[in-house]
Amino acid sequence: MSERPNILFINTDQQSWNAVSAYGNPYLHTPNIDRLHRNGTSFMRSYCSDPVCAATRSSWATGLYTSETGVPFNGGYMHEEIQDIGQVLNANGYKAFHCGKWHVPGRNVRESFHTLYYGKHDIGAGGGEYYDSASTHAVIDFLTTYDGDAPFYLQIGYLNPHDVCEYLHNHEEKRIPNPLQQGIITEEELPPLPENFHYDESETVLQQVCRRTDDALIHSAILNGVRDWDEFHWRYLIWNYYRFIEKVDAEIGIVLNVLQQTPFCDDTVIIFSADHGEACGSHQMFQKFTLYEESIRVPFIVSCLGDDVPVQKNRFDREHFISGVDLVPTVYDYAGIDAVDTVQVNRCDAPRLGGMSVRPLAEGGGIPWREYAYVESNYWGRAVVADRYKYVTEYKPADPEDFRPPGPDASRLGRAQLFDLQEDPWETQNLASQSGYEDVIDRCRANLLAQEDRLNRWQIEHPNPRNVISNWGGRLRTEWGGLSTS
Amino acid sequence: MNNSERLHWSFDYNYGAQKPQFTEQLVETFLRFYAEPKTDRISAETTEHIYDIFPNYWRGYAIGEHRQDNLSLGQTIIKRQQTDDAHWHYAIEYTNRTSGEDLQLRFHTANDLYRSLAGKWYVHAQNDCQDSYSTFACEGERVADEIRLTLNHAEITVGCIQKDVPFTCNWALFDVIPAFSRTIQGSGEVVEMVLLEDLEKLRPVNRIGFLESIQLHETQLDGYYLYGEGLLPSYWWLDMHGNVAISANFFQTLVLREIVGGSA
Numbered sequence: 001m002s003e004r005p006n007i008l009f010i011n012t013d014q015q016s017w018n019a020v021s022a023y024g025n026p027y028l029h030t031p032n033i034d035r036l037h038r039n040g041t042s043f044m045r046s047y048c049s050d051p052v053c054a055a056t057r058s059s060w061a062t063g064l065y066t067s068e069t070g071v072p073f074n075g076g077y078m079h080e081e082i083q084d085i086g087q088v089l090n091a092n093g094y095k096a097f098h099c100g101k102w103h104v105p106g107r108n109v110r111e112s113f114h115t116l117y118y119g120k121h122d123i124g125a126g127g128g129e130y131y132d133s134a135s136t137h138a139v140i141d142f143l144t145t146y147d148g149d150a151p152f153y154l155q156i157g158y159l160n161p162h163d164v165c166e167y168l169h170n171h172e173e174k175r176i177p178n179p180l181q182q183g184i185i186t187e188e189e190l191p192p193l194p195e196n197f198h199y200d201e202s203e204t205v206l207q208q209v210c211r212r213t214d215d216a217l218i219h220s221a222i223l224n225g226v227r228d229w230d231e232f233h234w235r236y237l238i239w240n241y242y243r244f245i246e247k248v249d250a251e252i253g254i255v256l257n258v259l260q261q262t263p264f265c266d267d268t269v270i271i272f273s274a275d276h277g278e279a280c281g282s283h284q285m286f287q288k289f290t291l292y293e294e295s296i297r298v299p300f301i302v303s304c305l306g307d308d309v310p311v312q313k314n315r316f317d318r319e320h321f322i323s324g325v326d327l328v329p330t331v332y333d334y335a336g337i338d339a340v341d342t343v344q345v346n347r348c349d350a351p352r353l354g355g356m357s358v359r360p361l362a363e364g365g366g367i368p369w370r371e372y373a374y375v376e377s378n379y380w381g382r383a384v385v386a387d388r389y390k391y392v393t394e395y396k397p398a399d400p401e402d403f404r405p406p407g408p409d410a411s412r413l414g415r416a417q418l419f420d421l422q423e424d425p426w427e428t429q430n431l432a433s434q435s436g437y438e439d440v441i442d443r444c445r446a447n448l449l450a451q452e453d454r455l456n457r458w459q460i461e462h463p464n465p466r467n468v469i470s471n472w473g474g475r476l477r478t479e480w481g482g483l484s485t486s
Numbered sequence: 487m488n489n490s491e492r493l494h495w496s497f498d499y500n501y502g503a504q505k506p507q508f509t510e511q512l513v514e515t516f517l518r519f520y521a522e523p524k525t526d527r528i529s530a531e532t533t534e535h536i537y538d539i540f541p542n543y544w545r546g547y548a549i550g551e552h553r554q555d556n557l558s559l560g561q562t563i564i565k566r567q568q569t570d571d572a573h574w575h576y577a578i579e580y581t582n583r584t585s586g587e588d589l590q591l592r593f594h595t596a597n598d599l600y601r602s603l604a605g606k607w608y609v610h611a612q613n614d615c616q617d618s619y620s621t622f623a624c625e626g627e628r629v630a631d632e633i634r635l636t637l638n639h640a641e642i643t644v645g646c647i648q649k650d651v652p653f654t655c656n657w658a659l660f661d662v663i664p665a666f667s668r669t670i671q672g673s674g675e676v677v678e679m680v681l682l683e684d685l686e687k688l689r690p691v692n693r694i695g696f697l698e699s700i701q702l703h704e705t706q707l708d709g710y711y712l713y714g715e716g717l718l719p720s721y722w723w724l725d726m727h728g729n730v731a732i733s734a735n736f737f738q739t740l741v742l743r744e745i746v747g748g749s750a
Contacts, residue, residue, distance in 0.1 A: 115617040120586030129737030134587040138619030144638040169544035176495045246716035250687045257642035
């Protein structure tokens with residue numbers, strides 16, 4: 001085995017864990033992601049650190065949770081003291097390359113990486129139709145010409161299926177006729193409505209203010225555009241979503257085919273994941289920004305097309321909880337870099353990497369592992385997913401706002417949801433207010449607070465995210481104020 | 487032009503107060519071309535259709551460059567020439583300021599309704615962004631059932647198709663759909679084929695069918711849809727002379743701006 005293999009991190013944008021044909025989804029065809037699975041291990045309990053692009057990507061870049069990076073939502077701004085994966089790898093014998101989507105505000109990708117392609121006007125959140133094919137071309141150009149002495153780390157940020165957001169924006173102001181009635185598509189082709197199409201009306205206040213009310217903080221124009229969608233519209237959304245995934249799967253296929261023809265094939269470890277999922281009608285929701293499984297659970301595959309990198313092939317790992325913060329320690333493990341030394345900051349409360357290397361698990365070994373996944377969302381939202389129970393909660397906004405990401409503080413916790421994922425994998429029955437679950441909630445809450453006690457949540461200083469926190473916090477305080485007086 | 491005018495849903499990408507307005511720009515290009523009466527097919531050795539590219543997307547993401555006076559992101563030129571009784575040669579130039587990547591595609595087809603790919607084909611991409619990627623080259627051919635590509639210097643097989651299955655490139659659809667239009671429209675049937683998207687990606691299951699006819703500023707347009715695996719639906723609007731006047735896929739709408747050498 002190569003001591004320092006090349007590392008290829010392929011990521012898609014907004015792909016839920018179950019949107020892969022190798023995992024049994026009959027409504028789409030992903031032969032190339034399937035190929036990664038056949039040549040590697042699929043971790044079926046993989047969760048993003050935060051279900052929105054910039055936030056989770058700040059975790060990919062640092063190995064830290066989003067309350068630590070300075071990017072707890074799309075409008076965040078990365079703390080400048082934190083080293084990113086490109087800087088660390090470049091300083092430790094690797095050559096780090098980036099291609100495609102980056103979307104980590106506050107960090108110039110061209111300063112941290114050698115960039116192959118980043119768009120004519122810097123790639124933003126979306127645009128897979130324009131950028132993904134060009135990214136593939138750039139990667140082919142790289143793979144067929146790279147002759148550097150150093151092993152490479154290459155991260156390819158594909159934008160699709162994020163373009164499903166464009167599909168949704170298209171419906172802000174218009175309706176399309178039913179293609180079923182027009183005979184364009186058949187009933188058999190349309191995926192069914194998800195089993196959890198209906199939603200829990202006792203969701204957190206944060207979720208309601210961000211995603212449910214007419215003046216929702218996040219994409220209210222879409223919300224109001226889809227309010228009167230019928231069953232067909234939701235099913236057609238899912239159908240379209242799967243086409244976006246097939247598009248990006250084809251791009252991945254070309255990269256894999258070319259890699260196989262290069263000298264790098266045998267000693268390149270491939271990590272595949274997505275930044276977050278897509279609700280796709282579950283809980284009558286669209287996009288991400290929620291703590292339901294469809295939004296936070298993502299594919300995570302460690303693979304190698306050749307034989308020089310030991311990876312258990314064609315295997316499902318349904319046991320271990322993987323987090324988006326695990327990418328960095330996994331890459332550092334393969335690169336032979338001591339992860340402890342990588343976070344250099346000019347503060348005494350230096351953060352520690354929250355993640356763990358997945359490499360031993362991919363090799364089939366057993367090591368002590370975390371017992372739950374911890375996920376943050378929309379600054380105040382939190383989830384802990386354990387073997388059986390999933391606990392979702394929120395922090396009430398501080399008053400006055402201190403711009404320090406909340407936690408651990410039991411006194412500020414707001415509403416909660418509790419789901420029994422064994423009995424109710426679709427999260428349709430909120431058990432939080434039912435008797436008999438008090439002990440379960442206590443344990444979940446204790447896990448949440450213990451996890452947060454290990455985080456270093458620096459005060460957010462940049463004015464842009466401060467504005468977001470002020471505006472959103474104001475709305476939340478108003479909402480909580482109304483609840484306390486009613 | 488009244489901004490409140492709604493275009494057909496398949497190419498209606500106006501977003502509220504965004505400027506410039508999609509409707510206004512599309513109709514302006516459309517009317518500039520269709521203001522003059524068109525004649526039927528003109529005999530010409532080479533025919534070029536030139537299209538403006540308009541963005542279908544919500545510009546909250548600030549993708550690409552948006553000038554205040556012109557929404558067009560670039561242009562597509564579809565140039566074809568009948569080389570002999572049995573073959574056509576196509577040259578496609580796709581220039582889009584958003585990606586920074588200009589594509590040139592060259593391919594031959596049989597002189598059949600499907601414009602079946604024949605011989606070798608070529609893609610050349612030029613990137614003018616500031617990053618390291620500058621050029622990309624692809625050469626492809628069908629060898630028995632296999633679709634083989636040489637990408638820079640790497641030889642790969644992107645898939646297999648059976649010999650008797652219609653097989654063409656998405657850019658030939660500008661002639662394929664007109665060729666099948668009367669058959670499809672009259673019968674309600676669909677035409678199925680394998681597509682090689684941009685001469686690189688194999689899309690094995692696709693169908694083209696008739697959508698409906700509309701009037702756009704007194705010009706009759708007949709609409710067709712393309713549905714397939716790995717593709718978002720696209721909608722093709724033909725004028726009465728068989729020119730694709732508007733082609734709307736998921737992310738962009740092509741609007742016919744000019745024909746050089748007569749209508750195909």
